[in-house]
Amino acid sequence: MNPFSVQTLGSEGDVEKLNLDAQTRYLAGGTNLVDLMKHQIETPVSLVDLSEWEGASEIEKTGNGYRIGAMVTNTELANFAWREPSLSVLSQALLSGATVQLRNRATTGGNLLQRTRCYYFYDTAKPCNKREPGTGCSALTGMNRIHAIFGTSEQCIATHPSDMAVALMALNASVSVKTAMGKNRDIALREFYCTPGETPERENVLEQGDLITSVYIPAGTRGTQHYYKVRDRASYAFALVSVAAALELNEETIHSVSLSFGGVGTIPWYPKKALEILQGNKFSVQLLEKAIDAELADAKTFGSNDFKPGLLRRVFLSVMLSLAQRQKKQPGHEGALYENR
Ligand SMILES: Cc1cc2nc3c(=O)[nH]c(=O)nc-3n(C[C@H](O)[C@H](O)[C@H](O)COP(=O)(O)OP(=O)(O)OC[C@H]3O[C@@H](n4cnc5c(N)ncnc54)[C@H](O)[C@@H]3O)c2cc1C
Structure with missing residues (x-):
């Protein structure tokens, strides 16, 4: 060092x-x-x-949502979210990440800003545009089994590794920041991360010296929730593919749906096209297939990660069908902000 x-x-x-x-x-x-x-x-x-940092380890429950201090640990947040039915997906995502020891130490701010797990980013003997701009991307033609299929560029195909960020994106969270000049600003998480484009070293919209002070999660994500993570081992492993979802059906119609994908994007992936197809329409396998096919139309694979579109498709279908099934088994819960754990 x-x-x-x-x-x-x-x-x-x-x-x-x-x-x-x-x-x-x-x-x-x-x-x-x-x-x-x-x-x-x-x-x-x-x-x-x-x-x-005084006061940064607190979680505040307000009338409209939840304010999570930047230094709240992943363990504290997972435990809190476990007790809040409308944050169930967040608890599940956090508990699927890392290990107990790491979660006891890792914080909300740090989790959002953790760097990629691309092998070549860590291997200083190999070119990597994210680590050293202009040197090239070894993953493009190298080992790219864990790499992204959405939001890639000629410069970089590394995934964003955070599980927590995927759940927070589905929950429509925002990030509060104090600038080096002392100004406050709020950034929607869906606008927070940058795809690599020509500048893979720039991963988010933060400016030099910006401090994340808290994360805000609005209350009101409706329906049953689920975070499903496919990985190589049951613990201590990052997502190959993950899906965060909340679904509320009204009879057979999708009254409310929230979605986000992990392990497949250079940033936690917000599947806008799929959501547009799903919202307000009659729930069916055909509709789910149409939605995921529309999203996957933009996917690009690189050899070793050719399996990811198919895996994402299956995980998405499985999550959505099981959420719908759980609501049908619990008549009367369709309209509630409840998660059936
Ligand atoms: C073996 C292993 C397995 C793991 N598995 C998973 C997994 O499955 N899923 C998963 O999501 N994560 C996983 N992780 C990653 C882990 O979640 C992150 O390392 C952790 O969340 C980072 O938080 P931290 O507080 O330790 O951040 P730090 O290491 O302290 O900081 C990370 C970055 O954030 C910046 N930063 C921190 N706080 C602020 C702030 N308030 N404002 C501005 N900048 C800030 C730092 O400057 C640094 O750039 C794993 C890690 C390890 C080592």
Whole structure:
């Protein structure tokens, strides 16, 4: 590791007093950043330690939603969400990620900003446009079994690894930020991440020194919820394909549907085309197939990940059919904000 200095953040108001430059990084749980520093992929000259940040580890339940402090750990959030029926998909996603020890340490802000798990991003002996712009993308013609099929470019096909972000996207969450100048701004999660395009090193819309202060989840995602993650091992593994979904049927009609896909996009994937086809229409296998086919029309594969469109299709169908089935088995629950765990 390279030498670095450490500053401490005591409160949100301290941001303006920090000495921030392009080589400064916020240190939350450190479960990703410290690894990247050990591999010399991140070489900050200065860290801002967030562990003493007062008030950032709280979860507030308001009349309209939930405000999750940036330093709330993945364990705390999973436990909280488990008790809130309309956040069930979030709890399931968090509990499917990493391990207990990691979740005890990992934070809400850090989880959103964790870097890709592309093998070539971690291998400093190989070209990688995300790590070193202009060097090339080794995954395009190399091992790309875990790589993206949506939102790719000639520059980069790495997936975003977060399970939590996929669930938060389905729940229509937004990210609250304090800028280095002390200004507050809110960014819808659906607008937060950047596909690689010509600048794969830029992964989100944050500017230098921006601090994530909290995540806001509006109440009111309706219907039964499910997060389904397909991975190589039952724990300690990132998603090959995942689907976060909430579905509410009114008789046979889709009254409300929320969806997001993980493991398939260079960013947590919001399937706009599929949602447009589903919303307000009569629920049927044919409708589900039409929706996923429309979304998959934009998919691009690279050899070893040719299996992903088919896998995503099957996982999507399975999740949606099981959600519909669960509602039919629970007459009277169709209109409730309830999840049947
Ligand atoms: C073996 C292993 C398995 C894993 N499996 C999974 C998995 O299956 N699913 C999954 O989703 N994740 C998985 N993870 C990743 C884990 O969830 C992340 O490492 C963790 O969420 C990062 O949070 P952190 O608080 O430790 O972030 P840090 O490592 O402290 O920071 C990560 C990044 O976020 C920035 N940052 C942190 N907080 C803020 C803030 N408030 N404002 C601005 N910037 C900030 C840091 O500067 C850094 O760039 C795994 C990790 C490991 C090591």
